[in-house]
Amino acid sequence: MGIDLSTRVAIVTGAGAGLGAAHAIALAKRGARIVVADMNAEAAASVAARIEANGGEAMAVTVSVTDFAAVQAMCEDTLARWGRIDILVNNAGILRDKSFAKMDLEDFRLVLDVHLMGSVNCTKAVWDTMRAQNYGRIIFTTSSSGLYGNFGQANYGAAKMALVGLMQTLAIEGERYGIHVNSLAPSAATAMTNNLYSPEMLAGLDASMVSPAIVALAAEDAPNRAILLAGAGSFEQAHVTMTRGLYLGDGDTxxxxxxxxxxxxxxxxxxxxxxxxxxxxxxxxxxxxxxxxx
Known part of the structure; x- marks a missing residue:
């Protein structure tokens, strides 16, 4: 039958455009009821209307993930309407690219606040609900810039790798409550990344080609603590490993x-x-x- 999300409720942040919109639409096609969360009210409403026009259920919410009170209110409204929250896709993000030598520390803090603390805020707001349900699927959006580095993205890379560390611990803490926590590193043409790729590359990087990974990580049979990479219809997995190493003892040499x-x-x-x-x-x-x- 394939992945069936017809009993599930999903919150997707940054869902007014780009990857977030593609993720929301892909989850809705599998039957999930969708909270389309975005700072742009018009964009969120447009995506929600598109989902509903295709027979799905959606609720548009205007929210900044950096505002914990507003995120909590969104979750309360979701519970009041649908009674549960099963899936959280932490997708909202920004770029403030510059070499580290030229980067203003305020831009460093802002990127950390949106990507890292924004994901923390949303995850904290759904955590107790998911624990009480004994079920949850949480997805963090990491990046190859965090996993492997990228010139001019010290702030972005730091935030994205921090999310992997957050995933590692929350996956351990959530497992006994049926909460699976995973990460996705996407390659896609969006408003946030268009300046990073050539026109030829952009043509093969449609955001919708990443979203199957989100559907898989939102499924009942989803893994726990996986770092998936996705783009252009290709899917890979990253691992944080430890070598066998050598015992060298102690001493001056x-x-x-x-x-x-x-x-x-x-x-x-x-x-x-x-x-x-x-x-x-x-x-x-x-x-x-x-x-x-x-």
């Missing part, structure tokens, strides 16, 4: 040996994906014990 053997320490054969942060020091203590007891 360890730093020198470390530098000399970085290639061995970074060798990727046998690398693992830790399930918890504490696995790092557990692994290190075990390596020390093996050496000492050898």
């Amino acid at each position: 360890v730093a020198d040996t470390l530098l000399d053997r970085l290639a061995d320490i970074g060798a990727r054969e046998g690398e693992v994906i830790p399930a918890r942060g504490e696995e790092q020091y557990q692994y290190e203590m075990a390596a020390r014990a093996d050496k000492v007891n050898a």
Whole structure:
């Protein structure tokens, strides 16, 4: 039958245009009732009307994700209308690109406030509802700029990688309540990214080609703690791994040996994906014990 979201209620932020609009429409096509959240009231209303014209249910909300009280009010209105919140797509974002040397710290803070704290605000506002339901699907919008870096995007990259760290912990804390938390790094032609790509590249980067990843991550069978990448009809997965490394002990020459053997320490054969942060020091203590007891 495929993914059926007909019993689900989804909030999509930044849904008045671009990726957010594509995500909202894709979720609605699978039957979800949609809260179209955006700072632009006219844009949000237009997307909601489009969903309803195609037989779906939608509610347009004018909100800034940086305003926690307003986000809470949106969630209360959603619960009053539909009685539950099952899916949160944290999509709202801005760009303030400049090299770090030329970047104003206010622009750094603003990007962090919208991307990171905006996602925190929305997630905090739905968290207790999802815990009480024993069900939730939360999606953060990360970026290859955070995962791998991009010139002129120190603020954006920092915010986007911070969301991966947030996902890692919330996925652990939410799992016992049926809440799955994942991240998506999209490549798409939107108003926010049009200046970053050539016309030829833009032609193959329609936002709707990313949205199947959102539908999959919103599904009942969605994974937990996945970092998906999507664009131009292609889908990949990123991982934060730990290599097997080397035990070097202690002493005055360890730093020198470390530098000399970085290639061995970074060798990727046998690398693992830790399930918890504490696995790092557990692994290190075990390596020390093996050496000492050898």
